[in-house]
Amino acid sequence: MTPQDYKSDQYVRFCPGCGDHAICAALQKAMAQIGVPPHQIAVISGIGCSSRMPHYLNTYGFNTIHGRGGAVATGVKTSHPELTVWQMSGDGDCLAIGGNHFIHEIRRNVDLNICMFNNRIYGLTKGQYSPTSPKGFVSKSSPFGTVERPFIPLLTA
Numbered sequence: 001m002t003p004q005d006y007k008s009d010q011y012v013r014f015c016p017g018c019g020d021h022a023i024c025a026a027l028q029k030a031m032a033q034i035g036v037p038p039h040q041i042a043v044i045s046g047i048g049c050s051s052r053m054p055h056y057l058n059t060y061g062f063n064t065i066h067g068r069g070g071a072v073a074t075g076v077k078t079s080h081p082e083l084t085v086w087q088m089s090g091d092g093d094c095l096a097i098g099g100n101h102f103i104h105e106i107r108r109n110v111d112l113n114i115c116m117f118n119n120r121i122y123g124l125t126k127g128q129y130s131p132t133s134p135k136g137f138v139s140k141s142s143p144f145g146t147v148e149r150p151f152i153p154l155l156t157a
């Protein structure tokens with residue numbers, strides 16, 4: 001297997017310079033190194049820039065609805081345990097609207113590879129603060145700076 005085997009024919013829509021390009025390339029490389037063939041992989045996401053990842057991987061995939069990638073990934077893995085299931089998620093998708101599902105997939109210890117792209121902002125919807133934005137972060141939705149302490153994702157897991 002080579003990284004090319006995991007690359008889809010879709011045009012990659014991330015902004016020029018976005019770190020998601022590097023994550024996409026790294027995922028294709030990692031999947032080739034792991035060596036599970038593309039037809040035995042399912043990549044599940046919610047909604048967000050990061051959640052576009054299933055479009056760019058030549059595997060099974062489902063770009064679901066915002067915050068619900070964890071629920072769908074849990075369903076795919078439990079109904080098809082022979083598949084290697086990856087979940088792609090943003091910090092908003094995973095820890096704000098999807099926070100409940102995230103907690104329960106961790107609690108259930110579902111055998112998933114969860115990639116949370118922590119850019120500490122809502123990217124797709126143009127820059128609102130997220131649950132991982134640092135305290136005092138000024139954004140369109142927090143013009144005076146946030147008053148909340150952020151989640152530390154790995155500590156939460």
Ligand SMILES: Cc1ncc(C[n+]2csc(CCOP(=O)(O)OP(=O)(O)O)c2C)c(N)n1
Pocket residue numbers: 047048049050051066089090091092093094097117119121122123124125130
């Ligand atoms: C139910 C629902 N609520 C809100 C939205 C709008 N929405 C789409 S993506 C998004 C947040 C994106 O941020 P994040 O999950 O961190 O991903 P990123 O785009 O930064 O990769 C929001 C609020 C939506 N699509 N559906």
Ligand code: SF4
Pocket residue numbers: 013014015017018019020049050119123124
């Ligand atoms: S809006 Fe932000 S997260 Fe989305 S593709 Fe552009 S740079 Fe990347």
